[in-house]
Amino acid sequence: MKEIQPSELAAKLKAGEALNIIDVREDEEVEEGMIPGAKHVRLGDIPERIGELDSSKHYYMVCRSGARSGRATEFLESNGIEATNMAGGMLAWEDEIELPKK
Template identity: 80%
Template sequence: MKEIQPTELADKLKQGEKLHIIDVREDDEVATGMIPGAKHIRLGEIPERIDELDKDEHYYIVCRSGGRSGRATEYLEANGINATNMNGGMLAWEDEIEVPGK
């Protein structure tokens, strides 16, 4: 499974790279803040929403600490989606966040 450090992902965002980030946390966790531009798809919804993902794109998967996103990354890779897990999850994210709906 491919992994990326939060600082590396933050650097890519700062450099203006067009990234596809998926946050697999639950609604109450996401309400505290997400990585700017991330798309929210709860872990349990990944199988039914996999059609929303483009097999030609690369996705960075994020959760609270890295465990759920690791499972999501493995599932996506097994289904032909290019995915990378963000190590440490949002607990390790030290950069900008956006609060949905604000």
Template identity: 70%
Template sequence: MNEIQPNQLAEKLKEGEKLHIVDVREDEEVAQGMIPGAIQIRLGEIPDRLDEFDQNQHYYMICRSGARSGRATEYLEANGIKATNMTGGMLAWEDEVVLP
């Protein structure tokens, strides 16, 4: 499974890279703040929303601690979608957050 450290993802954002960031947390978790530009697709919704993922794009998966997003990353990869898990999740994120 591909992984990225939170500070590496933050650097990509600061450099202006166009990233596809998917937050798989639940509503009450994202209410505390999300990475700017991220979209929320709850982990349990991913199988039903698989058609929303473009196989020509790369996705960075986020959750609270990195466990759920790791499962999401593995699921996407098994379905031919390029994905990377952010290790440590939002607990390790030290950069800007926005409220949904």
């Protein structure tokens, strides 16, 4: 499984790269803030929402500590979707966050 460090992902964002970031945390966790531009899809919803993902794109998966997003990454890769897990999750994220839109 591919992994990226939070600082590397932050650098890509700051460089203006168009990234597909999916936050797989639960609703109440996301209310504390997300990586700017991330899309929220709870881990339990990934299997039924996989059709919303474009298999020609690369996805960066995020959770609180990196475990759930690791499972999501493995699931997506096993279904032909390129994905990378953000190591350490939001606990290791030291950059900007945004509050989810209500």
